[in-house]
Amino acid sequence: xxxxxxxxxxxxxxxxxxxxxxxxxxxxxxxxxxxxxxxxxxxxxxxxxxxxxxxxxxxxxxxxxxxxxxxxxxxxxxxxxxxxxxxxxxxxxxxxxxxxxxxxxxxxxxxxxxxxxxxxxxxxxxxxxxxxxxxxxxxxxxxxxxxxxxxxxxxxxxxxxxxxxxxxxxxxxxxxxxxxxxxxxxxxxxxxxxxxxxxxxxxxxxxxxxxxxxxxxxxxxxxxxxxxxxxxxxxxxxxxxxxxxxxxxxxxxxxxxxxxxxxxxxxxxxxxxxxxxxxxxxxxxxxxxxxxxxxxxxxxxxxxxxxxxxxxxxxxxxxxxxxxxxxxxxxxxxxxxxxxxxxxxxxxxxxxxxxxxxxxxxxxxxxxxxxxxxxxxxxxxxxxxxxxxxxxxxxxxxxxxxxxxxxxxxxxxxxxxxxxx
Ligand code: ASP
Ligand code: MG
Numbered sequence: 001x002x003x004x005x006x007x008x009x010x011x012x013x014x015x016x017x018x019x020x021x022x023x024x025x026x027x028x029x030x031x032x033x034x035x036x037x038x039x040x041x042x043x044x045x046x047x048x049x050x051x052x053x054x055x056x057x058x059x060x061x062x063x064x065x066x067x068x069x070x071x072x073x074x075x076x077x078x079x080x081x082x083x084x085x086x087x088x089x090x091x092x093x094x095x096x097x098x099x100x101x102x103x104x105x106x107x108x109x110x111x112x113x114x115x116x117x118x119x120x121x122x123x124x125x126x127x128x129x130x131x132x133x134x135x136x137x138x139x140x141x142x143x144x145x146x147x148x149x150x151x152x153x154x155x156x157x158x159x160x161x162x163x164x165x166x167x168x169x170x171x172x173x174x175x176x177x178x179x180x181x182x183x184x185x186x187x188x189x190x191x192x193x194x195x196x197x198x199x200x201x202x203x204x205x206x207x208x209x210x211x212x213x214x215x216x217x218x219x220x221x222x223x224x225x226x227x228x229x230x231x232x233x234x235x236x237x238x239x240x241x242x243x244x245x246x247x248x249x250x251x252x253x254x255x256x257x258x259x260x261x262x263x264x265x266x267x268x269x270x271x272x273x274x275x276x277x278x279x280x281x282x283x284x285x286x287x288x289x290x291x292x293x294x295x296x297x298x299x300x301x302x303x304x305x306x307x308x309x310x311x312x313x314x315x316x317x318x319x320x321x322x323x324x325x326x327x328x329x330x331x332x333x334x335x336x337x338x339x340x341x342x343x344x345x346x347x348x349x350x351x352x353x354x355x356x357x358x359x360x361x362x363x364x365x366x367x368x369x370x371x372x373x374x375x376x377x378x379x380x381x382x383x384x385x386x387x388x389x390x391x392x393x394x395x396x397x398x399x400x401x402x403x404x405x406x407x408x409x410x411x412x413x414x415x416x417x418x419x420x421x
Contacts, residue, residue, distance in 0.1 A: 002165045003125075004029060006095050007039040007135065007158035011175040011417040012232035013077050014044035018417075022173075022232065023084035027131060030090060035125045037165060039135040039158040040081055041382035042073025047136075047151070060323055063108035067137075067148045071096070074134035074154070092130040095120060097146075100131075102157060104147045107290070111147035112215070113138060113156065116164035133161065155216035163223035172212065173232035175417040178239030179204075179211050182258040182402050184413035186395050189403065191409040193256070196235070197244035200256045200350055203384045207348035208261025217241065233416035254360060255351040255405040258399050262345040262391050264294060265319045266376070268311040269326065271336030274301035278333055279310065285325050291318040295346075295379045295388065307336070311377060313388060316342050344376065345394035348386040349401055361385055367404035373397045 004038045006026065013019050019233045022298035042050075050069050054061045061069075078094035085092035101117035132239050135154025149156055155172055179201070180190035196204075198221035205214040211229060220227050220241060230238025272278050281297065286293060294313045301308035314322055319340065326338055347368075354360050364385055368375065373396060377388035389397055402408060 003017050003037070003165055004169070004171065005037045005158050005162040005165065005167045005169045006173060007154055007194045008041065008173045009154070009175065010044050010046065010077075012060055012173055012184045013040060013081065014417065015085070016080075019043075019077070019080050019184050020084050023081060023088055025232070026081075026085060027088045027090050030130055037125070037131045037133065037161055037167070038081065039133050039154055039161060040074060040077045041135050041154045042070075042075050043080075043161065046073040046076070050053065051071060051203065064145055067108045067146055068149050071134065071137040071146050075134050078132045078134040079303040082130075085130055085132075089200060090130055092132055094132040094134070095124075096134050097137035097157065098139035099132045100161070102133075102160070103137035103141050104149060106140040106142045106145070107149065108145075108147055111138060111140065112220075113149060113160045114141060114159055116409070118161065118164050121161070121165065122187045124345055131159065147251065150213065150215065152213040153215070155213040156219055159216045159225055159227065161221045163219065167225070170220070170227050172216075172227060172229045174211065174229060175231065175233065176211070176413065176415055177231045177234065177236060178229045179209075179241070179257070179415055181256070181407040181409075182398055183209070183260065184415050185400050186260070187258075187402050187408075188412045189406055189409045190413050192413065193239050195240045195242060195244055196243060196256060197352065200352055201241045203348070203350040203381070204257050204259045206307045207259035207350065207384065207386060208263065208346060209257070209259040212241070218299065231416055251352070252353060253406055254353045255349045255401075255407065256353075257350050258398050258401045258405075258407070259348045259350060260345060260394050261348075262394055263316055264313045264344065264346060265340065265342035266311055266313050266344050266388060267319070267322060267326070268309055268339040268341075269335050270309050270339060271305070271307040271309040271339075272310055273334055274308055281329065281333055282326070285329050286314075286322055289318075289321050289325050291315075291322050291325075295377055297377050313344070313346065313377070343390040343391050344388050345397075346386055346388050347394060347401065349405065350384045352383045354385075362371050363404055364401055367400040368397055371396050371400035373400070376380045 082092040082094040104111035
């Protein structure tokens with residue numbers, strides 16, 4: 001008998017029938033003798049729909065009110081799931097994030113979980129109830145307001161609860177059979193991974209893979225919680241994200257996966273004077289408005305002008321704020337111009353075996369060239385190479401890299417549900 005945390009994503013509870021199906025699965029786990037805590041996402045595309053609705057009511061909704069609105073999505077599915085479980089003869093109790101003791105920072109839309117005080121969850125478990133927690137939300141320690149923890153955040157709620165409740169592992173149920181070598185919606189013959197290290201999963205999530213929320217993987221790695229990512233539509237084994245040794249077994253592909261991201265934009269600051277402190281000034285400004293940036297590229301300055309260009313990428317949603325902030329320091333820094341491009345995409349290849357295998361960039365860039373893809377920016381880490389390209393070229397580039405690194409499987413992956421929105 002152990003404590004299990006199970007998280008079900010929005011596509012697993014898209015309508016009344018699927019809610020009933022998920023309820024049966026939870027009841028089966030409880031009947032097998034486990035204490036079950038379920039973290040639930042909003043039904044289907046509810047979060048996107050609520051967001052669209054808010055923007056139709058107001059062009060710039062107050063972040064506090066947006067969080068009040070969006071958290072309602074998870075609250076609905078939690079209550080519905082508790083009703084469905086009760087109908088199967090088992091007692092279940094739903095909790096909002098705040099009731100479940102999920103304490104966060106105050107930053108609406110992207111708050112961070114700082115603590116969990118699971119008193120009410122533990123009492124409900126002790127009373128024999130199945131506990132359902134609304135994912136993606138908490139309550140700010142400082143303001144006492146309801147917060148959300150970033151899109152896809154229910155994964156993080158689940159791992160954080162698993163850690164605080166001392167669960168053996170955390171199960172994340174989704175609409176595919178686990179982690180694949182690429183998004184099966186783009187590469188139909190992507191290969192299923194039976195296991196992957198925290199480190200590689202972290203890179204894939206940071207590079208746009210949507211299968212797990214980035215902070216969920218960070219949390220899992222820090223707390224050493226094994227995460228089992230699997231399909232809500234079958235009982236087959238999924239992918240274990242664990243503390244895998246960073247081994248280099250013969251026959252193991254150099255690249256573990258290819259990730260892509262079309263949610264970013266590129267800003268180029270043209271003609272920055274080649275003086276000590278300019279980059280510091282520019283990025284202090286960006287960080288002061290709380291915008292997280294990704295790739296930064298700066299070249300040597302031209303001899304004739306002693307000026308250079310600095311390009312960086314950032315989430316599209318933060319672009320307007322960043323441009324306003326940079327325009328505000330244009331005179332002070334004395335740069336010539338700002339260029340903005342949101343028609344870009346990023347493609348990354350990730351693999352810890354890259355450390356001991358030279359030639360990965362050559363293979364990657366040759367595959368992209370053969371697929372007629374032009375590279376706008378390049379960046380690397382110890383276990384990753386990323387390129388920024390035209391967004392139209394992203395699917396072609398992902399497929400070319402996947403084939404070039406020998407990752408294509410013989411059969412097609414199944415996508416059971418979801419619109420991929
Ligand atoms: N419902 C939220 C979203 O769509 C959170 C989640 O599903 O994890 O982003
Ligand atoms: Mg998700």
